[in-house]
Amino acid sequence: MSDATPNFTLVTSCADQIGLVAAVSSFIAERGGCLVESANHTDVHQGWFFMRNVVNADAMSCSIEAFREDFDSLAQRYGMQWYLRPGGEKQRVVIMASHASHCLADILYRWQADELQCDIPCVISNHENLRSMVEWHGIPFHHVPVDPDDKPAAFAAVEDILERHGADCVVLARYMQIIPPSLCETYVGRLINIHHSFLPSFIGANPYQKAFDRGVKLIGATCHYVTEDLDQGPIIEQDVVRVTHSSNKDELVRLGRDVESSVLSRGLRYHLEDRVLVRGNKTVVFNA
Amino acid sequence: MSDATPNFTLVTSCADQIGLVAAVSSFIAERGGCLVESANHTDVHQGWFFMRNVVNADAMSCSIEAFREDFDSLAQRYGMQWYLRPGGEKQRVVIMASHASHCLADILYRWQADELQCDIPCVISNHENLRSMVEWHGIPFHHVPVDPDDKPAAFAAVEDILERHGADCVVLARYMQIIPPSLCETYVGRLINIHHSFLPSFIGANPYQKAFDRGVKLIGATCHYVTEDLDQGPIIEQDVVRVTHSSNKDELVRLGRDVESSVLSRGLRYHLEDRVLVRGNKTVVFNA
Amino acid sequence: MSDATPNFTLVTSCADQIGLVAAVSSFIAERGGCLVESANHTDVHQGWFFMRNVVNADAMSCSIEAFREDFDSLAQRYGMQWYLRPGGEKQRVVIMASHASHCLADILYRWQADELQCDIPCVISNHENLRSMVEWHGIPFHHVPVDPDDKPAAFAAVEDILERHGADCVVLARYMQIIPPSLCETYVGRLINIHHSFLPSFIGANPYQKAFDRGVKLIGATCHYVTEDLDQGPIIEQDVVRVTHSSNKDELVRLGRDVESSVLSRGLRYHLEDRVLVRGNKTVVFNA
């Protein structure tokens, strides 16, 4: 993690075969690129290779555009999926919240403190109560109420706002509404949720009540990409906190808020730094 | 946790009402008993009160027998369930194991190192492979194979061994066989299992395979009392360990072994020190 | 942790002797007080007894004033130090910050979310940069620059502000200035600091640089009461986070911010809920 610029991040994946690390790292070295971080992984069961390189381009002999063009040939040869993100580039992250403020507040704080490499073009909520907090951060706030009898209208409005703001990524910061399949589809791999349990425990509504009733000794939270299957998408990050017999349900909720916030912000950071690669229903997270 | 003797532990519980701490602690103080540890809890939802006292009886004005007799009157007045265990008394713990050695080895080591206040009259296993380890500790080893076509015969033999050895407590140290209801009944609240997942995640067989397939970022283990409902009994203790995309199933199993061992030994220690009180399907664990 | 009112918290400590739990709990029960939480501890080495009771006074036969008066007699009999805090009472907490915002932001968020039972009459800082954040929360902000050549003047101003706002408790949220002995004295047991290391590791300035240079695999933070001896006061709470060889110093600082914030907020909550009792240079923390 160097401060040197200009850097760029190159993320690739493809069917496993001999020589992939060599091919990619040689390609970079031949053009004078210097590896700031370089990580790779082979998923033996899926037969799939993943690689992430952060490259310092100070001494590079070609432009990033030329690099891209050439790399595409290499990628075609190996059947690689890939993308390159210039170091200064910020993804546009729209946050959707409901009534609860903790995850949203945590993200906004970290954004303002420059911990999260992104722009936040707006926040969408089905309630009004968080407007002032959002606007104090200089971020537009859109109130889109969700009429239980006409959810499609609400989500059409949401989709419209996302489009207008050019959302690269959508974060459900305890949004508490089920996202329609079409929206899941549009933002596949870019729609991040925080579930307030240690999945797959306590899928669905009211996980803290269920945890209290079951008498577990740890509660947790799960950050995952949203798919059409509720609470079943690829897991990015999880964590837990210890509870005891003396923790009533309100106490679980209070302790849970901290885990939810930190797990979501960590997961979002990994996503924004291009550390998360998805294959099937699993993630590779290069967060060393 | 004092070394002073003679100590005894007094455990009580009853329907919640005003004056319970006062009644019990006054009863002890009036007889010159000195509180070494004293913890209590009220479960508001179940309307139930729990208390555990470790008493130093050095200066006590009456015998433990007289104390017991008098306390019974008090207990009847308040409708208390209670028991008193003299400090030196060791419960007789029979351990049941299968092929895997890690939980058994951990318990035997701690027993030998005087970390676990108990006698281990014997170990029962459906395999022969752990005999030498058990016998080196000076503990009898009973091999009771489980014929899939005649499980009742095996469990009759097990029950007989438990009875002959006067088992106060039975520990399933990765025993891997389903315990018949009658045995669950006989040893209710004294039959301890370690489940190799963070319950209620991955109930049933092959939890590590399921965890690997789901792509979770933490795996865990759960120590619980066994009831007729598989993996549903009151939870005593749980813990987790972090895993990554690079952990294959064998790696999960390896990492899991450490969590299983430590969670089971901790749960067993809490049980042996009379720190665990059960009500409904939940436990109070006075482990401060 | 019940929501029932009116509650009050009674905290006592004295030289250890037989019958203390009985005396206090009987006193409460005789007046119809119902124990919501009750914890006690004896420090054998210091020969000192500590007790904290949260009492539900719904059915109490006397006023809190009468309770206080009567309890004073009991306390004198046993040589007890004690205080009683009515459930609704909020301590006045003045926060002192410097340039870094994370601990302050975390406390303000929790205060606004009603997680911290206190009033915050003002924030004092030697820099201007956090004014807007503080004022958005509706809290007065006092800028008191610290001239290195005339620190006494600055601290006279600080002391004056604390007095005018009737501070019950002062929190150094990464204030980064050494507090003069007289101020330590005035607020002994009420002046809380967060040190950005796992004390006693890396006492003094620049702990993250020291941690980086030493190559530790965990970094931490320590919440403690301030005494005249720098970084030596009674520890309230500590925690750590894992780091690796790939974490440079900036990364340590970033990871450390989260630990600092959560450890300070937890320590402050314990203090505000009267869970922390100090004796010598050690604390008892009834946080079960």
Next chain:
Amino acid sequence: MSDATPNFTLVTSCADQIGLVAAVSSFIAERGGCLVESANHTDVHQGWFFMRNVVNADAMSCSIEAFREDFDSLAQRYGMQWYLRPGGEKQRVVIMASHASHCLADILYRWQADELQCDIPCVISNHENLRSMVEWHGIPFHHVPVDPDDKPAAFAAVEDILERHGADCVVLARYMQIIPPSLCETYVGRLINIHHSFLPSFIGANPYQKAFDRGVKLIGATCHYVTEDLDQGPIIEQDVVRVTHSSNKDELVRLGRDVESSVLSRGLRYHLEDRVLVRGNKTVVFNA
């Protein structure tokens, strides 16, 4: 972590420069080697590059001997330090213990369970009490008492035993004697100690007493390479466990034993799997 054989591990490090990952991975790919694991790191401050590759040689076009020979030319070109360890090769680890058994028992258990890829040619102790446990594992036990008035004689005997058994690595499993400089020198980077505190806290003797006196809320253990400077060598692994005001010194010692055992065994496993690279007083640990 694949089970495929034959594998080998190639560990390299050198002054940082462009093209190192490319050079090493191309070298391997050109010979048909398949990367099972590949990790690298650049220490910007020390200007040093580290790389570890686990290579599956099933489809390799040359022998390991030829690979070694060729690689030496490459290594000379880049000024690399390097070594190659064939997959089946087991290092010879001599364990030195004193009176306490927990770390030794844990290592022996893991060794027997095939968790640790090594041979244990013997155990050396200055006490007799662990002989039976060691010999039950089929391992020779050498009793070398340390006469305080003639330590050189004892360590001459130790050195002789180490030599005769061809020790590749020496583990101080709570050995509790200061190792003479000459022995530190001979086994530099191969002499592993467990210190019973979270270094740099509580350097020297009696760390648990010091921790108890200071009132810390976490205790820990540190696995490090031994150098002439007591408790100052490069840290391999650390961990902590939570304690409370109710933990007396004996309780700290008991809780500490678990952390010591697991931290030492983890550190040793990293060492044996060639995951630990030392530079200056710091380690790179490729343990993803």
